[in-house]
Amino acid sequence: MTRGRVAWIALALACAVGAWFVHDAESVPVAGWLQAWEGAHPDPRVFSAAEAEQFAALQDTGRRDDLRLLLIGLAVGCAVAAFSSRAKSEAGGPVRAALLAGALAVGCVGVVTSARGQWQASTTGEWTLGDDALPGMAGVHAETLRGWRDRIDEGHAVILIGTDSLLSNVAAWALHPRAVYPLVRSVPDGTPDAELREAVTLMRLGAEHDVRWIVDLEALAAGPEAARPALLRVDA
């Protein structure tokens, strides 16, 4: 066995062991020096503690996924460079062969993950080649939103109240082409309908339309359990 082959085998084993450890890790944190730097020199646009924690967790998980894929790719690539002289001659050298095989391994993981995800999404209705993508976008709220289209005329305005951006996007999608006005705030619990109507009337939001409606995103999210109606007509 040549020295080169031994080195490639050792590298493949090291990467495989590394991938195994990373696979079991929940996350891979940022390097200590960068964390210290960011702590000492905070960005002018400061996060709240909760936002910072959420964003750090997102990045740490992403870093774990990247490192795991990299090590899997390199482990496969180094193994191919160690054992396949054909791959080396086709690719034009052991390093190229290792990268080529590693890229193929990473690509295989990507394709299988995507195909499996698409299959699962097709069983829940999120993936479809049909003409109705609303259940995939709005989930359990699809039928409610569809029902509102019959109640709200296309010339009316809709004021979306709430902080749930995902639901806000879905509601705006479902109610197109009605004029949609966002109001990014929560409705305090126990607010009477009349008070909410009056507050919106005073704001003059969408006032150039004959009729305005309020969509309360929190009430929509709560579904039938909601303490107040999710759709309210403002103007008679």
Place this chain on the structure above:
Amino acid sequence: MSLAVGLAHVVLLLAAGWWPMRAFAHELAGARWWSRTCWSLGLGAALVGVVQVLLSWLGIPAHMAVPAGLAVLSVLMALFTRAGREPLPAEEPLPRLLAVVLLIVALVGTTASAGLPFRSDGSKFWAPRARDLALSGAADAPALHDPARLAHHREYPLLVPALLAPVFASTPQDATVGPKLVLAALQLALLGMLAALLARHGRTGRWLLVAFATMPMLVSLDVRESVVAGGFVDGVVALFLLMLVAVVQRLRLGEGDRREVTLAVLLGSALVATKLEGAAELAILAMAWLLVGPSRARVWTVLAGVALLALPTLFIQADVVPDPPGFGFGRLADAGVLHARLMPVTAGLAGQLLNVSSFGLLPLALALAWFAGRAAGPTRSRAWLGWMLLGVCAFLALVYLTTNMQAARHIHTSAHRLVWHWLPAATWLLAVAGSPRRDDRTA
């Protein structure tokens, strides 16, 4: 229904680009049928998109009659005019394994793109804009002019929404598969075009093609990492940029004539009309072309033509209600901000090299090809790429140092998509630099 409309729209785009491909991109498209199809689709999208934006500026809603009319015109021109230039020599077929890899990626990427609904910026920004443009021209679209209405990035160019608008208009309200199939087809055009371009550069080209085609972002369902699943338009920018770089490469080497200038003007204006970053990308490309040459005679002609053809986009942008500024250039004069951001921005951008979830091992392959290419000696193509990459790094640093968002979060949400714009063009130019022609050498 929506799927059929989307498919019909793709066929119309392809037909609209067929004659321009034969007349203007004969050598670039080569002899392979699938490469010619990809170039036709790319050129058709650019042409139809630019015309739709012009009409939208004039107050006319985007309509299927535009691609249909241009398709008929293109077919008539192809029937009644002489074919482009000399017949091209046949090109050898792709190795079977490589063809299988490309087919699998194309299939899985297309189903991922077409089968999932719009999400994130796709759902709150690009798709609603397209639905608005099917109902009214840009001058009358309420979401662009009423500051209180729900709208995102009103100042963004409208080529892709205008391109998708007729499909939205002709399909049921809750269908997304048709419009998304159009985006998927343009993604396929990019992959096929790059495959044909790289296949002309021997082993290095084939090797880089495998590294490119195995990028997880081409098939990923994760919206952040994906170029296909959410319905973003970055793949269209990457497509126009690759085509533009291939055209300019011919002009740069003195091979092009008025046909290549026409193509460069069309593609440059399409780039500007697709995304705000497109204008900066065009400027980077032109600056590197001016610096490296050798043939610089056409640079200003191309830029003047692009400026003229991009006027509707600029007028539309000037007319919309401005969003709050996303960047504060005063930050460049603030030592405290620069000090705080320099390290996270540098680390974040360098980290894109190891963004394996998006780019697979392509960045490592490109780095290897760059260093291996040094053995082939200095070439102008390599210098051109080098200057462009320098320009891209400077642009990205500028964006993230001056952003009004938290810099690390802004990098997390967008850097991979801005890098993606350049990846196809950079991959091809590295293959070109690895097998240089005699007249491209500088020493």
